[in-house]
Amino acid sequence: MANIQVFECTGCQKQFVQRKWLCPVCKGTSFKKAEEEGAGKVFSFTRIHVTSKEYAHLAPYTVVLIDTPSGLRITGRLSEEVQINDEVKCVEQDGDAYIFEKV
Amino acid sequence: MNKVNVSGLGITKFGTHEGETLKSLLLDACFQALKEADFPKIDAVYVGNFMSGSLGNQEILGAIVANDLSLGAIPTVKVEGACASGGIAFRQAFLMIQSGEYENVLVAGVEKMKGAPTEVITNAINAAMDNDSNEKHAGLTFPGFFGTVANRYFYETGASKKHLAYVALKNREYAIHNPIAQFTKPATMEDYMSARMITEPLGLFDCSPTSDGAAAIVLSKGENGVIVRSSGQASGTTQMQEASDLLSLPAVKESARRAYEKAGLGPEDIDVVELHDCFSMTEILSIEELGFFAKGTGFEAVEQGLTKHGGVVPVNTSGGLLSKGHPIGATGLAQIYHIVSQLRGTSCNQVEGARIGLAQNLGGTGAYSTVHIFEGVK
Numbered sequence: 118m119a120n121i122q123v124f125e126c127t128g129c130q131k132q133f134v135q136r137k138w139l140c141p142v143c144k145g146t147s148f149k150k151a152e153e154e155g156a157g158k159v160f161s162f163t164r165i166h167v168t169s170k171e172y173a174h175l176a177p178y179t180v181v182l183i184d185t186p187s188g189l190r191i192t193g194r195l196s197e198e199v200q201i202n203d204e205v206k207c208v209e210q211d212g213d214a215y216i217f218e219k220v
Numbered sequence: 221m222n223k224v225n226v227s228g229l230g231i232t233k234f235g236t237h238e239g240e241t242l243k244s245l246l247l248d249a250c251f252q253a254l255k256e257a258d259f260p261k262i263d264a265v266y267v268g269n270f271m272s273g274s275l276g277n278q279e280i281l282g283a284i285v286a287n288d289l290s291l292g293a294i295p296t297v298k299v300e301g302a303c304a305s306g307g308i309a310f311r312q313a314f315l316m317i318q319s320g321e322y323e324n325v326l327v328a329g330v331e332k333m334k335g336a337p338t339e340v341i342t343n344a345i346n347a348a349m350d351n352d353s354n355e356k357h358a359g360l361t362f363p364g365f366f367g368t369v370a371n372r373y374f375y376e377t378g379a380s381k382k383h384l385a386y387v388a389l390k391n392r393e394y395a396i397h398n399p400i401a402q403f404t405k406p407a408t409m410e411d412y413m414s415a416r417m418i419t420e421p422l423g424l425f426d427c428s429p430t431s432d433g434a435a436a437i438v439l440s441k442g443e444n445g446v447i448v449r450s451s452g453q454a455s456g457t458t459q460m461q462e463a464s465d466l467l468s469l470p471a472v473k474e475s476a477r478r479a480y481e482k483a484g485l486g487p488e489d490i491d492v493v494e495l496h497d498c499f500s501m502t503e504i505l506s507i508e509e510l511g512f513f514a515k516g517t518g519f520e521a522v523e524q525g526l527t528k529h530g531g532v533v534p535v536n537t538s539g540g541l542l543s544k545g546h547p548i549g550a551t552g553l554a555q556i557y558h559i560v561s562q563l564r565g566t567s568c569n570q571v572e573g574a575r576i577g578l579a580q581n582l583g584g585t586g587a588y589s590t591v592h593i594f595e596g597v598k
Contacts, residue, residue, distance in 0.1 A: 134461055135353060161375070161466060163367030164420040165359065169343040172359040180360045182368055182460060192355040192461045201375050214357035 119207045120152040121191060121215060134191050155207025155215065157185035159199050181205065181217060193217045224317045224448045226560050226594075227324070228257030228438030234545030234554070235334075235402040237432040242276050242332040247288055249434035249550075250328050254289065257438035263322035265296040266313045268305035268329035269549035274344045275336055285328065302348035303498060304583030305329060306435070306552025307590030311451045313439050314592075323441045329554070330434035331547035341430050345548075348584040350458040363427055365460050365585040366499040367419035372466050373501065374421070379519035381421050384500040385412045386522040388425040388542055391497060395539025397568045400554075402431055402545030426500040431545035435553035437560075446563045449576070449593040452479030456586040463586075467516070469502075471589035472509040472580060479578075479591035480511075487511035490593075491574040492562045493533055494555035496582035497540040503527075507535060510580060510591075529571065537562065537569040552581035556592060563596030 123132040128145030132153065139146060162181045165172075172178070179195040183205060193207065193215035204220040230252025232245050246267070254262070267281040282296025299309040306329035313325040333341060345362050349355070360368075373379055389412060395401035407425065415424035439448070456471030457463045464470075480486055487510060495510065497503035504518040512533055513521045521527060527535040538544045538558040541551060559577035561567035577594045 135459065161368045161372035163364045163371060163422075164417075165361055165364050165367070166416075166420075167338065167342065167363075167418045168359060168361050169346055170339040171343070172361075173339060175359060178359055180358055180364050180368065182372075182466070190461050192358050192360060192459075194358040201371065212357055213354050214359070215354055 119155050119209050121155045121189065121207060123151050123153050123189065124148045125151045132187065132189055134189060153185060153187050153189060157183040157205065159201050159203045159205060160184045160190065161201060162199050164198060183217065191215060221318050222320055222441045223443045224314050224439055225442045225444050226437060226446045227260065227440040228253040229557050229560060230256065230436040231400055231554060231557050232434045233400045234431045234433035234547060237334070240432070242272055242278055242330055243284060245332065245432060245434040246281065246285065246328055246330040249436040250285055250289055250326060253436035253438045254326065257440065260324040260438065260440060262291045262294060262324050262326050264294055264316065264325050265291065266309040266325065266327045267298045268309035268552060269298055269331065270300060270302055270305050271331060271333065271344050271548060274347065276332055285326065301588045302583035303496065303548050304552060304581045304588040304590055305549045307581030307592070308453065308588065310437065310552060310556060310592065311453055311590055314448050314451050317439055317441050325439050326436065327439060327553060328434065328436035329550035329552060331549045332432050333430040333547060334432045353459055355459050355461055360460065361419060362585065363422055363499065364419045366501045367422045368460060369466055369505070370421050370501040376467065377516050377519060383504065383519040383522055384426050385409055387497065387500040387503045388412055390522070390528055391536050391540035391542045394537050394569050395543030398539045398544055399568065401539045401543055402429060403543040422499060422501065428498050428541035428546035431547040433545060433547035433550045435550045435557050437553055437556060443597060445598070446560045446594050446596050449485070449595050450479045450482035452476060452482065452591040454478065454589055456589065458584060458587045460585065467505065469505050469509050469582070469586045469589065471586050472506050472582060475589040475591040476510045476580065479593050483593045485576065485593060489576050490533055490578045492537060492559065492571045492577045493535045494538060494558050495535060495580040497536055497542050498546065498582065500542065502582065503535065503540070506580060510578070534571050537567070537571065552590065555579040555581060559594055563594055
């Protein structure tokens with residue numbers, strides 16, 4: 118299983134998948150990098166059939182919105198089909214994309 | 221503060237304009253609007269456009285309008301706000317007249333999208349997402365955002381694909397009577413259900429097309445014909461994974477709240493609406509966010525025909541983006557063109573006695589929204 122890199126506010130410990138400059142919760146300005154387990158449940162998804170040139174060789178593929186046990190919501194990609202509430206895990210990081218598989 | 225009225229309207233047909241350039245479409249629409257306004261002294265130009273640089277290698281649209289229409293050495297601006305470029309351009313023009321800086325302003329919107337391959341267009345449209353993110357690198361597309369929203373909406377409300385169809389088929393029925401619309405052939409539920417899949421559950425009829433087209437409006441200080449009652453704008457989330465509620469469009473809700481408040485009106489006062497149906501799913505969410513129907517019930521409203529003539533409020537009587545077409549930079553102004561026509565009593569699919577109209581323009585995956593409210597004062 119691969120981990121997800123997160124940015125954690127040193128003031129309120131809120132975690133973000135994307136880098137922040139100002140914490141939307143406590144307005145803190147200091148963040149540290151941390152790693153979270155890349156596993157969770159499918160909140161929603163879409164199976165993409167028509168896409169841009171750089172992803173055309175992957176189509177059809179599934180983009181998923183995952184809720185992790187630690188309260189993060191992360192967008193990732195799967196090659197297979199899924200349903201809402203399916204359990205998935207992150208298996209690799211492909212460039213800046215998180216790739217998931219069904220558990 | 222000054223009152224602001226619409227003194228001229230111009231629009232081209234939406235669809236494929238082979239042999240026409242972005243510039244000729246833009247100038248055709250501007251010329252029509254100036255002519256209808258009887259060529260007032262224009263103080264400034266605002267042009268809404270999203271892709272003239274990426275698809276056509278053409279910028280300086282404002283200066284081109286001033287130069288080619290002999291408007292003089294006046295200030296001009298191109299406004300970019302993805303699919304809300306037109307609505308944001310209109311708002312700037314309105315505020316500048318309202319504040320007293322200008323008396324007559326030409327606002328235009330244009331896009332030339334036809335001719336480029338779909339994958340090139342898809343890539344250019346993806347510029348409306350935050351591309352420096354893991355989300356973009358996952359392969360999420362712009363339509364894919366609304367596909368993900370639709371699957372969750374179905375899960376939480378019990379709606380299904382047929383509800384998306386009711387939106388698409390309603391807008392097609394309206395487009396049949398709109399002379400500038402891109403799609404004017406009748407479509408059936410069978411056509412809808414058998415169309416190819418784009419991003420599940422959205423098929424071809426759920427997605428607005430690529431289009432060429434332009435629209436233009438002259439705004440003037442005054443209180444004649446149709447006046448702008450208020451303007452609201454808001455920003456929203458730029459990434460799907462950061463939306464606190466995936467089934468809401470906070471920018472739509474907030475821009476509407478501001479516009480209603482400034483006008484001293486509410487959803488119950490609105491007689492006719494043009495809203496941003498870039499996807500069928502977006503229309504269902506937006507009729508909820510604009511306050512016409514309770515959250516999570518928009519799909520029932522479309523099933524019951526409450527967004528047609530004789531319902532609660534007719535929505536997208538122009539055919540909407542889905543069937544009228546969606547030349548991105550022109551869309552916000554084409555919506556206003558249609559609402560003003562409704563309030564003048566000269567529209568296709570005329571809503572009898574319409575006095576107050578609302579136009580809502582969305583940019584990105586909910587990143588921008590403008591709401592403008594109009595009143596026919598005769």
